[in-house]
Amino acid sequence: MYIADGHTHCDHSHDSFVPAREMIENALAQGASYMAMTDHCDKDYALIPAFADVPQIDLERHFAESRALKAEYAGRLDIAVGLECGYYAPADKLYADILQKYKTDVVINSVHVAHEEDCYYPEYFTRGRREAYGIYLQAVADSVKAEFPYDVIGHIGYVARKAPFPDRALRYAEFPDLLDEILRGIIERGKALEVNGRGTGIPYIPEDGILRRYRELGGELIAYGSDAHYPQLQLIHFKEVCAGLKALGFKYLFHYLEHKPIAAEIE
Ligand SMILES: [Zn+2]
Ligand SMILES: [Zn+2]
Structure with a gap:
Protein backbone atom coordinates (compact mmCIF):
# COMPACT_ATOMS: atom_id res chain seq x y z
CA MET A 1 0.00 0.00 0.00
CA TYR A 2 1.41 3.36 -1.02
CA ILE A 3 1.46 5.65 1.99
CA ALA A 4 1.47 9.36 1.26
CA ASP A 5 1.02 12.18 3.75
CA GLY A 6 0.11 15.33 1.88
CA HIS A 7 0.01 17.77 4.80
CA THR A 8 2.66 18.12 7.51
CA HIS A 9 4.34 20.87 9.49
CA CYS A 10 7.75 21.21 11.10
CA ASP A 11 9.58 24.00 12.89
CA HIS A 12 9.39 26.10 9.76
CA SER A 13 5.82 26.76 10.97
CA HIS A 14 5.29 29.09 13.93
CA ASP A 15 3.22 26.46 15.75
CA SER A 16 5.61 23.49 15.47
CA PHE A 17 8.90 22.92 17.24
CA VAL A 18 9.98 19.72 15.50
CA PRO A 19 12.91 19.77 13.08
CA ALA A 20 12.00 18.75 9.53
CA ARG A 21 14.46 15.86 9.63
CA GLU A 22 12.68 14.33 12.61
CA MET A 23 9.35 14.44 10.76
CA ILE A 24 10.95 12.88 7.68
CA GLU A 25 12.67 10.09 9.62
CA ASN A 26 9.42 9.31 11.39
CA ALA A 27 7.50 9.21 8.10
CA LEU A 28 10.04 6.69 6.81
CA ALA A 29 9.81 4.65 10.01
CA GLN A 30 6.04 4.47 9.53
CA GLY A 31 6.44 3.16 5.99
CA ALA A 32 5.55 6.31 4.09
CA SER A 33 6.73 6.77 0.52
CA TYR A 34 5.74 10.41 0.23
CA MET A 35 5.53 13.38 2.53
CA ALA A 36 4.60 16.95 1.74
CA MET A 37 6.21 19.74 3.77
CA THR A 38 3.33 22.19 3.84
CA ASP A 39 4.35 24.74 6.40
CA HIS A 40 2.12 27.68 7.22
CA CYS A 41 2.25 30.76 5.08
CA ASP A 42 -0.06 33.08 6.98
CA LYS A 43 -0.48 36.27 5.00
CA ASP A 44 -4.07 36.26 6.30
CA TYR A 45 -2.79 36.89 9.82
CA ALA A 46 -0.23 39.36 8.54
CA LEU A 47 -2.97 41.57 7.09
CA ILE A 48 -5.38 41.48 10.05
CA PRO A 49 -4.23 43.81 12.85
CA ALA A 50 -5.44 41.49 15.65
CA PHE A 51 -3.11 38.74 14.40
CA ALA A 52 -0.23 40.78 13.09
CA ASP A 53 2.03 39.41 15.84
CA VAL A 54 1.71 35.80 14.62
CA PRO A 55 5.26 35.00 13.45
CA GLN A 56 5.63 34.65 9.71
CA ILE A 57 7.45 31.82 7.99
CA ASP A 58 11.01 32.44 6.88
CA LEU A 59 10.45 31.55 3.25
CA GLU A 60 14.13 31.53 2.30
CA ARG A 61 14.90 29.04 5.05
CA HIS A 62 11.81 26.92 4.36
CA PHE A 63 12.54 26.48 0.70
CA ALA A 64 16.31 26.07 1.09
CA GLU A 65 15.94 23.41 3.79
CA SER A 66 13.04 21.54 2.23
CA ARG A 67 14.75 21.42 -1.16
CA ALA A 68 17.97 20.17 0.40
CA LEU A 69 16.08 17.44 2.27
CA LYS A 70 14.13 16.51 -0.86
CA ALA A 71 17.44 15.95 -2.67
CA GLU A 72 19.00 14.11 0.24
CA TYR A 73 16.12 11.65 0.65
CA ALA A 74 15.45 11.11 -3.07
CA GLY A 75 14.93 7.42 -3.77
CA ARG A 76 13.84 6.71 -0.21
CA LEU A 77 11.06 9.22 0.35
CA ASP A 78 9.42 11.53 -2.15
CA ILE A 79 9.37 14.88 -0.42
CA ALA A 80 7.05 17.52 -1.80
CA VAL A 81 8.10 21.09 -1.19
CA GLY A 82 4.97 22.98 -0.33
CA LEU A 83 3.04 25.56 1.62
CA GLU A 84 -0.28 25.79 3.38
CA CYS A 85 -1.63 29.22 2.51
CA LEU A 99 4.28 31.17 -5.48
CA GLN A 100 5.75 32.77 -8.54
CA LYS A 101 9.04 33.42 -6.78
CA TYR A 102 9.46 30.00 -5.13
CA LYS A 103 9.05 26.69 -6.92
CA THR A 104 6.67 24.32 -5.13
CA ASP A 105 5.26 20.83 -5.59
CA VAL A 106 2.01 21.36 -3.77
CA VAL A 107 0.01 24.22 -2.30
CA ILE A 108 -2.82 23.71 0.18
CA ASN A 109 -5.40 26.47 0.41
CA SER A 110 -6.93 26.48 3.90
CA VAL A 111 -9.33 28.71 5.78
CA HIS A 112 -8.26 29.53 9.35
CA VAL A 113 -9.80 32.98 9.48
CA ALA A 114 -13.46 33.86 8.94
CA HIS A 115 -14.93 37.33 9.42
CA GLU A 116 -11.37 38.44 10.26
CA GLU A 117 -11.58 36.20 13.32
CA ASP A 118 -9.65 33.03 14.02
CA CYS A 119 -12.05 30.11 14.19
CA TYR A 120 -9.66 28.35 16.56
CA TYR A 121 -10.52 30.55 19.54
CA PRO A 122 -13.58 30.29 21.87
CA GLU A 123 -14.76 33.87 21.19
CA TYR A 124 -15.55 32.93 17.61
CA PHE A 125 -18.28 30.55 18.74
CA THR A 126 -20.28 32.95 20.93
CA ARG A 127 -22.42 33.71 17.84
CA GLY A 128 -23.82 30.16 17.94
CA ARG A 129 -23.29 27.11 15.79
CA ARG A 130 -25.34 28.02 12.73
CA GLU A 131 -23.65 31.37 12.25
CA ALA A 132 -20.16 30.24 13.28
CA TYR A 133 -20.16 27.34 10.84
CA LYS A 145 -12.17 31.02 -6.08
CA ALA A 146 -8.80 32.25 -4.82
CA GLY A 157 -14.75 21.27 8.71
CA TYR A 158 -11.74 22.72 10.53
CA VAL A 159 -14.12 25.15 12.25
CA ALA A 160 -15.29 22.29 14.46
CA ARG A 161 -11.85 21.54 15.89
CA LYS A 162 -12.28 23.86 18.85
CA ALA A 163 -16.03 24.33 18.76
CA PRO A 164 -17.76 24.01 22.15
CA PHE A 165 -20.86 22.24 20.80
CA PRO A 166 -21.84 18.62 21.46
CA ASP A 167 -21.43 16.47 18.32
CA ARG A 168 -19.47 19.30 16.84
CA ALA A 169 -18.53 17.78 13.47
CA LEU A 170 -19.68 19.89 10.54
CA ARG A 171 -22.06 17.76 8.49
CA TYR A 172 -23.33 17.95 4.92
CA ALA A 173 -26.98 18.02 5.99
CA GLU A 174 -26.45 21.29 7.88
CA PHE A 175 -25.37 23.35 4.86
CA PRO A 176 -26.15 21.40 1.68
CA ASP A 177 -26.35 24.42 -0.64
CA LEU A 178 -23.14 26.05 0.49
CA LEU A 179 -21.31 22.73 0.49
CA ASP A 180 -22.58 21.94 -3.01
CA GLU A 181 -21.21 25.28 -4.20
CA ILE A 182 -17.85 24.49 -2.59
CA LEU A 183 -17.63 20.93 -3.91
CA ARG A 184 -18.72 21.94 -7.41
CA GLY A 185 -16.15 24.73 -7.39
CA ILE A 186 -13.38 22.32 -6.44
CA ILE A 187 -14.39 19.87 -9.18
CA GLU A 188 -14.80 22.53 -11.89
CA ARG A 189 -11.37 23.93 -11.17
CA GLY A 190 -9.65 20.53 -11.14
CA LYS A 191 -8.54 20.94 -7.51
CA ALA A 192 -8.36 18.23 -4.87
CA LEU A 193 -10.36 17.89 -1.67
CA GLU A 194 -8.25 17.08 1.36
CA VAL A 195 -9.27 14.42 3.83
CA ASN A 196 -7.60 15.52 7.02
CA GLY A 197 -6.81 12.89 9.65
CA ARG A 198 -7.42 15.27 12.52
CA GLY A 199 -11.16 14.90 12.93
CA THR A 200 -13.37 16.28 15.66
CA GLY A 201 -15.21 13.48 17.38
CA ILE A 202 -15.00 11.72 14.03
CA PRO A 203 -11.69 10.27 12.77
CA TYR A 204 -11.30 12.61 9.82
CA ILE A 205 -12.76 15.67 8.13
CA PRO A 206 -14.75 16.35 6.06
CA GLU A 207 -17.29 13.82 7.30
CA ASP A 208 -18.66 11.04 5.12
CA GLY A 209 -21.78 12.94 4.07
CA ILE A 210 -19.65 15.65 2.46
CA LEU A 211 -17.33 13.09 0.87
CA ARG A 212 -20.31 11.10 -0.45
CA ARG A 213 -21.73 14.22 -2.05
CA TYR A 214 -18.34 15.09 -3.57
CA ARG A 215 -18.31 11.72 -5.28
CA GLU A 216 -21.95 12.06 -6.41
CA LEU A 217 -21.05 15.36 -8.06
CA GLY A 218 -18.19 13.69 -9.90
CA GLY A 219 -15.31 14.51 -7.57
CA GLU A 220 -12.34 12.18 -7.81
CA LEU A 221 -9.30 14.09 -6.60
CA ILE A 222 -8.85 13.36 -2.90
CA GLY A 249 -16.57 4.07 -3.61
CA PHE A 250 -13.35 6.03 -4.04
CA LYS A 251 -10.56 3.97 -5.61
CA TYR A 252 -7.58 6.32 -5.42
CA LEU A 253 -5.87 8.77 -3.17
CA PHE A 254 -3.79 11.47 -4.84
CA HIS A 255 -0.57 13.19 -3.92
CA TYR A 256 1.21 15.98 -5.71
CA LEU A 257 4.62 16.50 -7.24
CA GLU A 258 5.25 19.54 -9.41
CA HIS A 259 1.53 20.29 -9.00
CA LYS A 260 0.56 17.10 -10.80
CA PRO A 261 -1.81 14.70 -9.08
CA ILE A 262 -0.44 11.17 -8.80
CA ALA A 263 -2.93 8.38 -8.11
CA ALA A 264 -2.27 5.63 -5.56
CA GLU A 265 -4.78 2.82 -5.26
CA ILE A 266 -6.61 2.59 -1.95
CA GLU A 267 -6.17 -0.89 -0.51
ZN1 LIG B 1 -1.81 22.46 8.49
ZN1 LIG C 1 -4.59 24.47 8.49
Missing part, protein backbone atom coordinates in the same frame (compact mmCIF):
# COMPACT_ATOMS: atom_id res chain seq x y z
CA GLY A 86 -4.17 30.66 4.94
CA TYR A 87 -6.91 32.05 2.75
CA TYR A 88 -7.98 35.67 3.09
CA ALA A 89 -9.06 37.47 -0.07
CA PRO A 90 -6.80 40.53 0.39
CA ALA A 91 -3.80 38.18 0.62
CA ASP A 92 -4.33 36.60 -2.81
CA LYS A 93 -1.82 38.83 -4.55
CA LEU A 94 0.82 38.22 -1.87
CA TYR A 95 0.42 34.46 -2.28
CA ALA A 96 0.51 34.73 -6.06
CA ASP A 97 3.80 36.63 -5.83
CA ILE A 98 5.33 34.15 -3.37
CA GLY A 134 -21.96 29.32 8.14
CA ILE A 135 -19.45 32.17 8.17
CA TYR A 136 -16.62 29.66 8.06
CA LEU A 137 -18.13 27.81 5.10
CA GLN A 138 -18.72 31.05 3.22
CA ALA A 139 -15.00 31.75 3.63
CA VAL A 140 -14.26 28.28 2.26
CA ALA A 141 -16.56 28.98 -0.72
CA ASP A 142 -14.63 32.21 -1.35
CA SER A 143 -11.30 30.38 -0.96
CA VAL A 144 -12.14 27.97 -3.77
CA GLU A 147 -6.66 34.05 -7.34
CA PHE A 148 -3.42 32.30 -6.55
CA PRO A 149 -2.43 28.88 -7.84
CA TYR A 150 -3.24 26.08 -5.42
CA ASP A 151 -3.79 22.32 -5.65
CA VAL A 152 -5.78 21.24 -2.63
CA ILE A 153 -8.57 22.71 -0.48
CA GLY A 154 -7.50 21.95 3.08
CA HIS A 155 -9.46 20.55 6.01
CA ILE A 156 -13.10 21.42 5.29
CA ALA A 223 -5.65 13.93 -0.95
CA TYR A 224 -4.88 12.56 2.52
CA GLY A 225 -3.14 14.82 5.03
CA SER A 226 -2.33 14.22 8.69
CA ASP A 227 -1.75 17.92 9.38
CA ALA A 228 0.78 16.68 11.95
CA HIS A 229 2.83 19.30 13.77
CA TYR A 230 4.80 16.60 15.64
CA PRO A 231 5.63 12.93 15.01
CA GLN A 232 2.89 11.40 17.17
CA LEU A 233 0.23 12.72 14.79
CA GLN A 234 1.91 11.72 11.54
CA LEU A 235 -0.32 9.50 9.41
CA ILE A 236 -3.04 9.75 12.04
CA HIS A 237 -6.21 7.88 10.99
CA PHE A 238 -4.67 7.00 7.62
CA LYS A 239 -6.19 3.51 7.77
CA GLU A 240 -9.58 4.89 8.78
CA VAL A 241 -9.47 7.38 5.91
CA CYS A 242 -8.67 4.60 3.43
CA ALA A 243 -11.42 2.35 4.77
CA GLY A 244 -13.91 5.23 4.79
CA LEU A 245 -13.10 6.33 1.25
CA LYS A 246 -13.21 2.78 -0.05
CA ALA A 247 -16.64 2.26 1.50
CA LEU A 248 -17.81 5.41 -0.28
